[in-house]
Amino acid sequence: MPDYDFKDAKTLDYKRPEMENGYTDQTLYINLSDPQIAIKPVAEKTKKTFIGGKGYDLWLLWNAVQPSTRWNDPENALCIAAGPLGGTPIYPGSGKSIVATLSPTTASVIDSNVGGYFGPYLKFAGFDALEIQGKTTAEMVVFIDGVNQKIQLFETSGLPENAYELSAILTEHFAQGKPRNISVVSTGPGAKNTLIGCLNFTWYDSKRKRARYKQAGRGGVGSVFADKGLKAVVACWNNVTADTNKPADKARLKNVAKQHSREIVELDPKQNEMAKIGTTHLVTIMNDHDLLPTHNFRYGQHTQAPNLGQEVYRRMFDPGFDGCWMGCTVACSHGIKDFVPLTGPYKGKKVFVDGPEYETIAGCGSNLGIFDPHTVAEMNFYSDAYGLDTISVGTGIAFVMECFEMGLIDQSHTGGLDLHFGNRDAALEIVHQMAAGEGFGQIVGQGVRRMKALFAKDFGADATIMQDIGMEAKGLEFSEYMTKESLAQQGGYGLALKGPQHDEAWLIFLDMVHNFMPTFEQKAEALHWFPMFRTWFGLCGLCKLPWNDIIPEDNKDTAEPAKVLKHVRWYADYFSAITGNEVDPDDLIKMSESVYNFQRIFNLRMGFGRRQHDDLPYRAVGPVTETEYESRAERYDKQLAEIYKADIDGKSTAEKLTQLRKQREEQYEKLKDAVYKRRGWTPDGIPTHKTVKRLGIDFDEVVELLRANGVNS
């Protein structure tokens, strides 16, 4: 008999609506405080303006919270949605869920996308989106049973804390012999005890007979989940076919899906081999281009980086099909079988590690000066099981390691931990401490922004240098790319709505390696088009990898190779086939523009969303220390002399460092000007009245907010 207990707290029987053209036209509302379950219709204007996915999340969240709402207030809502195309099993990368909530680390809106079966199953169960408000002191499991048309809330006890075991147990508990019908969303003790918690979304691996998971990592979405008292949200559905989404034109859907799917099968083996090695190929490629963060983003290169490269993980990954959604031919969600951790509660036991991907390798490896693939895998395993975001874990630990090496903190502050770069035991110990909510790990788990304030106040550390080296913006820890030599990518990170995450714009190669955008206007154009197109994937429930990680062979000969327009046209075709709304590629950008600008205005409503909030730590812009400058002196000297026409003869490194900083910071401010202008924003970074009117988001509340912030035209 299982030693856990489920007690009915609330049940709602409902009639599942007929799916129509990718939509159910209703959302599911759950309030944990009362508790309450309700079904809400989606208004036609909401559907037209916000499309689905992240758009629906943002609209639900906007209506749920006030400007005074904080992340741990009961009225904060945690929203999860697929999108109209989500759940299509024949088109690659069509299984994403998008999570949005108010973040504990940014205090504003955060969105995070994730694979796994949950979003599609939620939709097929009858709901375009899920909104959870309130808090409970009991541990609560929500069960959305699309097969039996029943929503159940259970008070539970005795379930394991960590997501690794919890996912397996809940899959078995609800599966009734059909584990593939179940997707579990859960987190772990790290999410409860820190502000950088992630959510694990499961998919069932039929070959390996286990529930596996992907992570919605960014901005502490798991910490919000844990704070609400949620143990898990489980969705159940069966029998997914190309018809389940009820496409408007099935023949057209099959035609375009077949083309894209076949192309990936043909070209992936010739290009990045993502079906075999995932995103691990990026490690050595980034390293060779001085773009792989090492030692808290000081440098972009290290001689030991190949130890973390694709050849190592090619050997470590368990071969087989690893698609996090059904029928995806990219199938990049690889894992390590029979891995044996050297520390923690699973020490000496065989476990399955879901990952690592590039971000985790760079964040928990090279950025910490750790070049041991086993340690990276172990940090990956425990971060997932504890419900911690590996990006924020990596960037956070990198920050404290540099503070330690600079003497800003010492062992009297770290509980005796020696935090020199490369200390694998210490890095793992911090992860275990985060889960336990104890020791120095509990402090690291507050995120870089709070650590900077705490170290200055309590430890007397130099606030100015920490501002330069603490790799966060808007309160979110940087994901794992070096941006010093790419002004466009500085914008890609600094101007991203939620903070420095690469899912809005990844322009490094286009800018730095290919030099496709030499002028400010070209950079601004890229910082308009790419974030808009990438936003569109989040509206529709799609993964962006099939768009531009596997590319048509003739793409290089097209007018704008960076946009991969052949695929963009396929996506317009895909959208038209499912929804019945005939669109062209430009329409996709327009859909995103409405939601993108709305999110910017949401930031403004929460007290952010202005020019000052797009600032970056100087480490993202240029060399902070003389040592950094001298490591690439030839590059920096040349820039000063040739581009900025500075007289550097006889100048000391300190003087040149100051000159370079002045120039680069000016460039970044000029970039802001150009991008704001292109996006139709004021010089302070606020969408103009004209822009919101053009995009159809000139709701009374929006217009009033703009007026209150001095925007009248």
Add this chain to the structure above:
Amino acid sequence: MIQVAGKQMAWHEGMTVSDLLDELKDPHPYAVVRINQQYVTRPNFEHTFVPDDADVFLIPMIAGG
């Protein structure tokens, strides 16, 4: 003889990746090529030799994140 993007191409002793791209007369600014299972990036094109019988893939790397 080597295979480049599925087509046969003559190989010569001392052929580097830079030589290969020059001889292809392909102006695209490739950042990465794959020789069998090894990735070679642009900073290493000039001093990386292409072995005979290699299977070479030209990677049009525009994405990463």
